[in-house]
Amino acid sequence: MPSLPPPVLLTTHLIGDVNRxxxxxxxVDHGPSSRADLARLAGVPRATxxxxxxxxxDDGLLEQQEPSRGTGRVGKPGRPLWFGPQxxxxxxxxxxxxxxxxxxVNARGDILExxxxxxxxxxxxxxxxxxxxxDAVAAIRGAxxxxxxxxxxxxxxxxERGLVIASGQVPGAGGAELVMGVAHETGLAVxxxxxxxxxxxxxxxxxxxxxxxxxxxxQTGHGLGVGLVLRGALYRGDDGRVGELGHVQVMxxxxxxxCGLTGCWETVATLRWLRAExxxxxxxxxxxxxxxxLAALAGKDETAAELQxxxxxxxxxxxxxxxxxxxxxxxxxxxxxVGGGEGLRAAVEDSVRGAxxxxxxxxxxLGFSSLDADAALLGxxxxxxxxxxxxxx
Amino acid sequence: MPSLPPPVLLTTHLIGDVNRxxxxxxxVDHGPSSRADLARLAGVPRATxxxxxxxxxDDGLLEQQEPSRGTGRVGKPGRPLWFGPQxxxxxxxxxxxxxxxxxxVNARGDILExxxxxxxxxxxxxxxxxxxxxDAVAAIRGAxxxxxxxxxxxxxxxxERGLVIASGQVPGAGGAELVMGVAHETGLAVxxxxxxxxxxxxxxxxxxxxxxxxxxxxQTGHGLGVGLVLRGALYRGDDGRVGELGHVQVMxxxxxxxCGLTGCWETVATLRWLRAExxxxxxxxxxxxxxxxLAALAGKDETAAELQxxxxxxxxxxxxxxxxxxxxxxxxxxxxxVGGGEGLRAAVEDSVRGAxxxxxxxxxxLGFSSLDADAALLGxxxxxxxxxxxxxx
DNA sequence: GGGTATTTGTATGGGACCCTGACATTTCCC
DNA sequence: GGGAAATGTCAGGGTCCCATACAAATACCC
Numbered sequence: 001m002p003s004l005p006p007p008v009l010l011t012t013h014l015i016g017d018v019n020r021x022x023x024x025x026x027x028v029d030h031g032p033s034s035r036a037d038l039a040r041l042a043g044v045p046r047a048t049x050x051x052x053x054x055x056x057x058d059d060g061l062l063e064q065q066e067p068s069r070g071t072g073r074v075g076k077p078g079r080p081l082w083f084g085p086q087x088x089x090x091x092x093x094x095x096x097x098x099x100x101x102x103x104x105v106n107a108r109g110d111i112l113e114x115x116x117x118x119x120x121x122x123x124x125x126x127x128x129x130x131x132x133x134x135d136a137v138a139a140i141r142g143a144x145x146x147x148x149x150x151x152x153x154x155x156x157x158x159x160e161r162g163l164v165i166a167s168g169q170v171p172g173a174g175g176a177e178l179v180m181g182v183a184h185e186t187g188l189a190v191x192x193x194x195x196x197x198x199x200x201x202x203x204x205x206x207x208x209x210x211x212x213x214x215x216x217x218x219q220t221g222h223g224l225g226v227g228l229v230l231r232g233a234l235y236r237g238d239d240g241r242v243g244e245l246g247h248v249q250v251m252x253x254x255x256x257x258x259c260g261l262t263g264c265w266e267t268v269a270t271l272r273w274l275r276a277e278x279x280x281x282x283x284x285x286x287x288x289x290x291x292x293x294l295a296a297l298a299g300k301d302e303t304a305a306e307l308q309x310x311x312x313x314x315x316x317x318x319x320x321x322x323x324x325x326x327x328x329x330x331x332x333x334x335x336x337x338v339g340g341g342e343g344l345r346a347a348v349e350d351s352v353r354g355a356x357x358x359x360x361x362x363x364x365x366l367g368f369s370s371l372d373a374d375a376a377l378l379g380x381x382x383x384x385x386x387x388x389x390x391x392x393x
Numbered sequence: 394m395p396s397l398p399p400p401v402l403l404t405t406h407l408i409g410d411v412n413r414x415x416x417x418x419x420x421v422d423h424g425p426s427s428r429a430d431l432a433r434l435a436g437v438p439r440a441t442x443x444x445x446x447x448x449x450x451d452d453g454l455l456e457q458q459e460p461s462r463g464t465g466r467v468g469k470p471g472r473p474l475w476f477g478p479q480x481x482x483x484x485x486x487x488x489x490x491x492x493x494x495x496x497x498v499n500a501r502g503d504i505l506e507x508x509x510x511x512x513x514x515x516x517x518x519x520x521x522x523x524x525x526x527x528d529a530v531a532a533i534r535g536a537x538x539x540x541x542x543x544x545x546x547x548x549x550x551x552x553e554r555g556l557v558i559a560s561g562q563v564p565g566a567g568g569a570e571l572v573m574g575v576a577h578e579t580g581l582a583v584x585x586x587x588x589x590x591x592x593x594x595x596x597x598x599x600x601x602x603x604x605x606x607x608x609x610x611x612q613t614g615h616g617l618g619v620g621l622v623l624r625g626a627l628y629r630g631d632d633g634r635v636g637e638l639g640h641v642q643v644m645x646x647x648x649x650x651x652c653g654l655t656g657c658w659e660t661v662a663t664l665r666w667l668r669a670e671x672x673x674x675x676x677x678x679x680x681x682x683x684x685x686x687l688a689a690l691a692g693k694d695e696t697a698a699e700l701q702x703x704x705x706x707x708x709x710x711x712x713x714x715x716x717x718x719x720x721x722x723x724x725x726x727x728x729x730x731v732g733g734g735e736g737l738r739a740a741v742e743d744s745v746r747g748a749x750x751x752x753x754x755x756x757x758x759l760g761f762s763s764l765d766a767d768a769a770l771l772g773x774x775x776x777x778x779x780x781x782x783x784x785x786x
Numbered sequence: 787g788g789g790t791a792t793t794t795g796t797a798t799g800g801g802a803c804c805c806t807g808a809c810a811t812t813t814c815c816c
Numbered sequence: 817g818g819g820a821a822a823t824g825t826c827a828g829g830g831t832c833c834c835a836t837a838c839a840a841a842t843a844c845c846c
Contacts, residue, residue, distance in 0.1 A: 004422055004606050004625060007415040007435050009445075011804050012831045015403045019832090022400040036794055042400045048833060050795060052402075067794095067841085075793025076841040156752070166752070213398070214631050230623075231631065232398075235719070238607050238624065242720030247750050249643065249713065260751055320642065321714060326628070327635030357640050358653055359549070359559075405802045405833050412803090429823055441804060443824060460812085460823095468822025469812040787846100794841075805830085812823075 034078025105381035109206035130181030150380030200227025202379025221336035292339025316351025427471025485773035498774035502599035523574030543773030593620025595772025614729035685732025709744025
């Protein structure tokens with residue numbers, strides 16, 4: 001039973017950290033900004049922002065760009081502040097079926113270096129994972145010291161304690177060995193979180209979630225996962241065991257799910273269902289069907305078009321829960337569904353709207369992630385940045 | 394489309410307010426505590442707490458109790474700090490079908506004065522509501538000036554802007570007239586929020602939600618409503634239009650709901666469903682059946698017992714969404730279900746557990762509110778206290 | 787081209803607050 | 817009754833923000 005965290009009192013020393021974090025957050029949310037812009041935004045004197053920014057510039061985190069000349073506005077032009085190319089460099093790690101992807105990402109969201117190690121993640125032990133990861137980090141680690149390592153794990157994570165509670169897809173990641181091992185081998189601070197939540201952080205830092213207070217990033221394909229950003233902060237619950245939207249019951253008398261319940265969203269909105277249904281309908285290539293292939297078929301085959309409509313309906317059904325319950329209006333889809341193109345996007349959006357309460361339905365916006373395949377990697381970097389700069393106090 | 398709130402920078406002047414709020418919050422969460430207790434809790438020197446508390450005592454908000462003698466511990470005994478009987482007195486308002494309840498509540502949760510005005514809330518206009526409310530407040534307003542007025546409205550509220558977006562049960566409350574009118578007539582600060590959310594605040598301040606970081610307060614009966622406290626803070630979404638758990642679809646091909654969707658939780662977990670089902674089964678007194686009457690019948694009638702089981706199953710189905718999606722483990726039920734007694738409570742708890750993911754199901758605890766009928770009233774006072782002391786920054 | 791208004795960024799003094807360390811007070815234990 | 821332990825308070829030092837003033841850079845107007 002989790003208990004209330006102890007009250008944190010503010011100290012004069014903490015003010016500095018908090019305000020530096022808030023200024024950084026404002027720069028992330030609004031892009032390169034001058035001191036005067038930031039001062040107006042926060043409603044404080046320019047001198048205050050100047051002092052805060054001075055520390056960040058001295059630390060090499062921010063740098064001043066050239067004065068923005070010729071804007072047609074009278075007065076001395078401001079010098080926009082933005083992250084330096086070597087600022088906030090994090091080692092980002094994400095796992096796929098057959099490999100470990102490792103990259104150096106700066107606070108701008110540029111991927112500076114990238115490599116990978118082939119590895120059967122389904123069978124690899126924790127030691128194998130540690131070796132492959134640490135080796136890859138060492139290989140791309142350049143002159144600038146990374147500020148930390150971020151791990152995106154497909155599984156249940158407790159990010160506060162820095163451990164993986166369980167991972168079906170990468171069993172070797174379970175427990176604290178992976179995090180401890182990588183920390184020991186690299187000598188860096190290591191942060192870990194569920195991949196769907198990490199993707200949400202990727203959107204928040206570098207993608208279409210920038211400046212959006214509340215949104216959901218949804219992973220689609222073989223599994224379903226959701227990362228919720230509520231009022232500017234990633235929601236993790238009291239520990240990491242949340243966000244299991246896939247196991248919200250949407251079909252009371254539906255098929256049994258691998259989790260032991262019945263009628264979970266996951267039973268009708270993953271590729272497993274799509275392929276089984278395609279096989280039942282006799283569609284070609286049913287056993288390898290995905291949203292992209294379905295979209296291609298739908299253009300010339302009536303049955304495929306109908307299946308796509310049902311597929312969109314199913315995908316939207318789970319998302320509508322978020323609309324009605326939490327008032328979430330903005331969705332960013334990752335993974336398989338992105339291949340479905342505009343046709344699928346519009347259909348899923350309609351499906352969500354159709355299952356949402358009237359006074360809010362028309363505000364629902366559903367888009368495909370523009371970060372796409374790099375979302376988890378960039379998100380892992382965002383995880384390091386968020387934790388390092390404690391962007392919520 | 395809501396945009397990101399402006400960054401709030403901490404100032405030396407704000408430190409005082411924030412720390413006073415946090416100390417108050419700690420006292421609310423942990424009950425009467427000495428300076429030394431609070432200092433240990435927050436991890437700061439006793440001198441710091443002493444200075445913060447001094448201001449609160451000077452303002453008359455806190456008072457020192459007698460030293461706690463004879464505790465068996467060596468050393469000078471601490472003097473516990475607790476709210477004075479005249480501290481944080483708020484005027485709390487809640488609406489029922491046929492009346493307006495008004496009470497003076499102090500920060501201890503004591504109801505100092507109470508009165509009501511008979512009023513058909515379904516037909517009363519905003520002017521009628523203002524007159525009845527302001528009149529009742531004036532009648533019980535004693536020597537001590539209330540710090541504000543709290544309104545619990547059964548409807549969709551935007552508490553930040555202080556207006557009621559829509560209320561089916563009290564149509565006259567819609568718009569800003571009620572809030573503005575009461576503020577004008579009483580000369581006090583007025584705060585408003587949805588009754589389910591307000592009940593959650595009641596539990597957080599004065600009930601079983603004290604010291605619990607994350608829980609859901611659920612209103613049952615003719616309608617369904619939920620107030621979510623997530624990590625110590627009431628969740629309101631980007632505006633007030635959230636918490637419509639009643640309109641989460643739990644029966645894909647179910648009955649049409651008054652909201653225009655089909656298969657909403659509300660269609661199978663309100664008294665309307667219970668009575669219709671009871672009538673279909675030929676139970677006596679079906680048209681006035683409630684959880685209390687059903688529990689009485691279930692002891693001697695097999696059919697009633699089966700209906701109670703289905704009723705519990707239905708109630709639990711919507712709550713399980715909160716478990717799986719948000720990791721909420723603690724539920725406090727208000728309203729009709731409380732009448733069902735331990736039999737219904739245990740059955741609903743089992744139902745929630747049965748529809749929750751295995752790794753979290755056994756941690757689910759469901760209880761009936763001990764505040765019961767006063768929950769909304771006490772919550773309205775809690776709303777005033779929360780807003781006045783800005784208990785989250 | 788020169789003067790003025792406007793805007794940006796920086797320097798300085800003042801105030802609020804917390805932390806460290808020391809001290810008086812009160813209780814329990816032997 | 818003396819020592820140990822715990823509580824609450826006081827003074828000195830440091831950090832940070834705010835208000836104000838000032839230098840620098842640009843656009844506009846004549």
